[in-house]
Amino acid sequence: MKELINWLADPIRSFPIFTVLFILMMKYYRVVGTKKFAWGFTIISIPVVLWFATDPNFWLIITWPDNIPISILIVAILFFTWFSLYRCAVNDQRLDDGLCPEEALPENREKVWCWPNLVYTELFAIIAGTIFLIVWAIIFKAPLEEPANPTWAPNPAKAPWYFLGLQEMLVYFDPWMAGVVLPGLVVVGLIAIPYIDTNPKGNGYFTYKERPIAIWGFMFGWLVLWIYLIIVGTFLRGPNWTFYGPFEYWDFHKVVSEYNVNLSEFLWVKWLNTSMPSNLIMREMLGIVLTGLYMFVLPPLIAASNFGKSIIEKTGQIRYYIYITLLLVMMSLPIKMVLRWLFSLKYIIALPEWELNL
Amino acid sequence: MSEVKQHLNRREFFSYLSVAWITFSAACAGLLTLAFRFSYPNVNFEPEMEFLAGTPSDYEEGVDERWKNGFGVWMVKQEGKLVALSNICTHLGCIPTWMPAELKFKCPCHGSGYYMNGINFEGPAPRPLERYKIGMTPEGKIKVDKTKIYRYEKGQWDHPNSFIQV
Numbered sequence: 003m004k005e006l007i008n009w010l011a012d013p014i015r016s017f018p019i020f021t022v023l024f025i026l027m028m029k030y031y032r033v034v035g036t037k038k039f040a041w042g043f044t045i046i047s048i049p050v051v052l053w054f055a056t057d058p059n060f061w062l063i064i065t066w067p068d069n070i071p072i073s074i075l076i077v078a079i080l081f082f083t084w085f086s087l088y089r090c091a092v093n094d095q096r097l098d099d100g101l102c103p104e105e106a107l108p109e110n111r112e113k114v115w116c117w118p119n120l121v122y123t124e125l126f127a128i129i130a131g132t133i134f135l136i137v138w139a140i141i142f143k144a145p146l147e148e149p150a151n152p153t154w155a156p157n158p159a160k161a162p163w164y165f166l167g168l169q170e171m172l173v174y175f176d177p178w179m180a181g182v183v184l185p186g187l188v189v190v191g192l193i194a195i196p197y198i199d200t201n202p203k204g205n206g207y208f209t210y211k212e213r214p215i216a217i218w219g220f221m222f223g224w225l226v227l228w229i230y231l232i233i234v235g236t237f238l239r240g241p242n243w244t245f246y247g248p249f250e251y252w253d254f255h256k257v258v259s260e261y262n263v264n265l266s267e268f269l270w271v272k273w274l275n276t277s278m279p280s281n282l283i284m285r286e287m288l289g290i291v292l293t294g295l296y297m298f299v300l301p302p303l304i305a306a307s308n309f310g311k312s313i314i315e316k317t318g319q320i321r322y323y324i325y326i327t328l329l330l331v332m333m334s335l336p337i338k339m340v341l342r343w344l345f346s347l348k349y350i351i352a353l354p355e356w357e358l359n360l
Numbered sequence: 361m362s363e364v365k366q367h368l369n370r371r372e373f374f375s376y377l378s379v380a381w382i383t384f385s386a387a388c389a390g391l392l393t394l395a396f397r398f399s400y401p402n403v404n405f406e407p408e409m410e411f412l413a414g415t416p417s418d419y420e421e422g423v424d425e426r427w428k429n430g431f432g433v434w435m436v437k438q439e440g441k442l443v444a445l446s447n448i449c450t451h452l453g454c455i456p457t458w459m460p461a462e463l464k465f466k467c468p469c470h471g472s473g474y475y476m477n478g479i480n481f482e483g484p485a486p487r488p489l490e491r492y493k494i495g496m497t498p499e500g501k502i503k504v505d506k507t508k509i510y511r512y513e514k515g516q517w518d519h520p521n522s523f524i525q526v
Contacts, residue, residue: 151429152406152407152432153407153428153429153430153431153432153447153455154429154455155454155455155456155457155468155469156468157457157468158468158469159454159468159469169469169470172451172452172469172470172484173470173471173483173484174484175484176451176484176486177451177452181452241468242457242466242467242468242471243467243468243469243470243471243483244471255459255461255462257462258482260473260482260483261481261482262481262482262483262484348484348486349486352486354450354486354487354513355513355514359486
């Protein structure tokens with residue numbers, strides 16, 4: 003059983019499993035978003051978690067001081083995801099019945115003063131947060147390590163927990179892509195949401211059925227591409243950034259046979275059986291063409307489809323192209339990950355001479 | 361006819377103004393210089409860029425780690441060539457570990473792997489490790505100069521300064 007879970011936890015398998023679970027959860031949100039489901043899930047998960055915790059290797063990983071916040075984070079994410087789906091399910095049922103959303107009921111529209119209601123709550127939140135942090139700092143000591151040494155790195159060298167998703171992304175990309183362009187676009191894209199998405203539906207109340215595209219786009223990026231990667235980076239990456247299952251001992255010498263190949267090598271050496279052309283652009287032609295097709299030909303094609311037409315109708319051309327570009331850049335991450343797992347593909351465009359790799 | 365004595369005439373006003381501006385600019389420039397100087401450390405703990413690395417007979421076939429902690433250099437002797445390999449991963453600049461059993465360098469940050477000769481083969485590293493300039497002094501000592509690097513993908517590993525024949 004433990005072997006099976008170790009085997010399943012490998013990103014090659016756990017990523018599709020997680021994606022399918024995510025799709026099922028979103029599709030059957032009216033089943034997931036019930037109190038009955040939440041209680042059932044909690045009752046089943048408690049013995050499962052206890053059984054997991056009896057394994058010494060798993061216990062070691064989750065009780066490592068750096069990893070405790072992520073365990074808390076997972077529980078909090080589960081709860082808040084369920085909670086929003088629950089509120090969505092309730093409201094969507096009301097909307098189906100021709101009623102107004104819960105938040106629009108007269109008793110929920112009542113207004114209170116900022117002072118003292120909000121300010122007092124904030125004061126208590128500040129005090130509670132401070133006490134929590136002090137107790138935390140007393141119980142879990144911050145590990146003091148030796149002075150920094152430019153010729154030595156700890157193994158595994160892990161980023162702070164909130165950056166572990168980024169670090170996991172970096173395994174599949176060149177640093178300027180996963181370290182600069184993609185996080186930059188994440189921030190820019192999140193800032194741009196209110197300007198791209200001017201649909202007033204869902205403002206001030208929970209709903210799913212009125213905003214499926216927005217919710218799917220955001221939740222996929224958030225849960226599958228960010229939280230999942232943090233979990234993998236935290237719990238399942240050991241020395242040398244090798245993958246270790248949740249019950250696996252962190253053996254420094256675990257051998258993973260891996261040999262990554264660039265797309266240009268696939269094209270010239272494997273498929274065409276010739277040597278690599280000396281001209282750099284010629285050498286990377288296929289990758290450049292594919293990237294160009296993906297980034298510049300796909301958006302107009304999608305625009306001609308029913309999906310694209312409906313978005314353009316609602317938002318206009320400029321908003322559509324910004325939206326679809328951001329979406330395609332986001333989807334490039336899972337595409338690249340799957341290509342790496344299936345074909346050991348290193349880079350689609352590999353121009354190390356120009357420090358440019360995609 | 362105005363009896364009021366003007367304190368300053370036009371010419372005096374401009375000369376005072378010039379003095380004031382020059383003083384102000386000089387003070388600002390001085391402050392900026394101080395701030396600029398402050399951003400440079402008084403003591404630099406970074407390894408020396410040039411060092412003498414013994415004689416060629418000191419090295420056995422394979423990877424030698426004796427200069428790794430002090431200078432960030434692996435001496436790799438292979439197929440009659442001795443090279444000074446940089447210990448900075450070409451992916452994001454972490455410090456890989458030499459794994460003698462697996463005969464490879466493995467980066468702890470994102471799992472890039474390199475063969476003993478520095479060629480990348482696994483993980484995200486886009487290009488091989490860099491070689492430093494290596495040469496012999498007249499006294500027969502090896503001298504490694506880290507200010508000059510030789511990159512494989514640019515065809516610089518054939519350069520006579522990128523290795524020494526042993």
